[in-house]
Amino acid sequence: MGQNGSESLLKLDGVTKVFLTDEVETHALSGVQMEIRKGEYVSIAGPSGCGKSTLLSILGLLDSPTNGQYLLNNRPVATLSASERARVRNREIGFIFQSFNLIGDLTVFENVELPLTYRGMKSVGAQAARRSRPRASGHGASSQAPPEPALGRSAAARGRGPRGRRRAADPARRRADREPRLEERRSGHGSAQANCTPAAPPSAW
Amino acid sequence: MVTHDPRYARHAERGIHLFDGRIVDEAELAAVAN
Numbered sequence: 001m002g003q004n005g006s007e008s009l010l011k012l013d014g015v016t017k018v019f020l021t022d023e024v025e026t027h028a029l030s031g032v033q034m035e036i037r038k039g040e041y042v043s044i045a046g047p048s049g050c051g052k053s054t055l056l057s058i059l060g061l062l063d064s065p066t067n068g069q070y071l072l073n074n075r076p077v078a079t080l081s082a083s084e085r086a087r088v089r090n091r092e093i094g095f096i097f098q099s100f101n102l103i104g105d106l107t108v109f110e111n112v113e114l115p116l117t118y119r120g121m122k123s124v125g126a127q128a129a130r131r132s133r134p135r136a137s138g139h140g141a142s143s144q145a146p147p148e149p150a151l152g153r154s155a156a157a158r159g160r161g162p163r164g165r166r167r168a169a170d171p172a173r174r175r176a177d178r179e180p181r182l183e184e185r186r187s188g189h190g191s192a193q194a195n196c197t198p199a200a201p202p203s204a205w
Numbered sequence: 206m207v208t209h210d211p212r213y214a215r216h217a218e219r220g221i222h223l224f225d226g227r228i229v230d231e232a233e234l235a236a237v238a239n
Contacts, residue, residue, distance in 0.1 A: 017226075030226040043206045043217035043234075051226040056207050 008074060010059060011035040015068035017054050028054040032068070060093050061085045090119050100158050102150040111150050 017029040029051045036042050046052055057063040058070060061077065070077040072088070080088065102111050109124075117123055150158065206217055214220050215234055222230035 028226055032226075032228055034221060034228060034231075041206075041216075041218045042221060043208060043214035043219070044221045044223060045208050045211055045214035046223035048209060050223040052207050052209070052223055054226075055223065 007037045008071065009036050009038045009040075010073075011071040012058075012065075013069040013071070015058065015065045015070060017051070017058065017063070018066045029058075029065070060095060061089050090115070096163065102158060104150055106150055108150050 012032050012034050015029055015032040016027065019026040019028055032051075032055065044052055044055060054063070058065055061072075061080075064078070077085070103114070106114065113124055206213065208214050217234060220230075220232050220234050221228055222232075
């Protein structure tokens, strides 16, 4: 597990990824060795087609390597069951995507709330509704601001949704597809990376 | 952070450069002034 075993967050050892299509074998990753320790802020860069997205998918437990080993918190990921992988994605890994992946039918608030409901937390909207119901016949039952649709806003405003979503979920690890927000780069807090939980449905919940 | 843009990549503490499915460069990066 390496000399930095106690600090190691993720470690790839000889990781390869081969995609097979009808006639072509594409080697997306070839023998990748890397280690990221807790609290490090690491960028992975390279030209289009170099394997960044494949690597990100493997690190985020969205895909599995063809060969090689991936240790997450010193634990071989290959030994995790599908439901354990889902739990790790839900609780410990967050993404922010360049395209934000907001769900247009939901309000900003609901977009932030979504990953929390995946982990079994009661909907705050539902709780608030329950709390306010006894007073519904009186005054002030609807003091909430009118819902604001997540889409149809400026790019900067749209960006607040997924960042809020990630903050609400507070995953132990965060990974970003593409660039961080300026204010996050400036904030200087030393913990891992930028942002946001994927909106993918939790396969095991 | 995963990016194709070296200007963003420089903001990290450590940079890993991928090319053709392999890590071709890895470097500690100077801290960016806040």
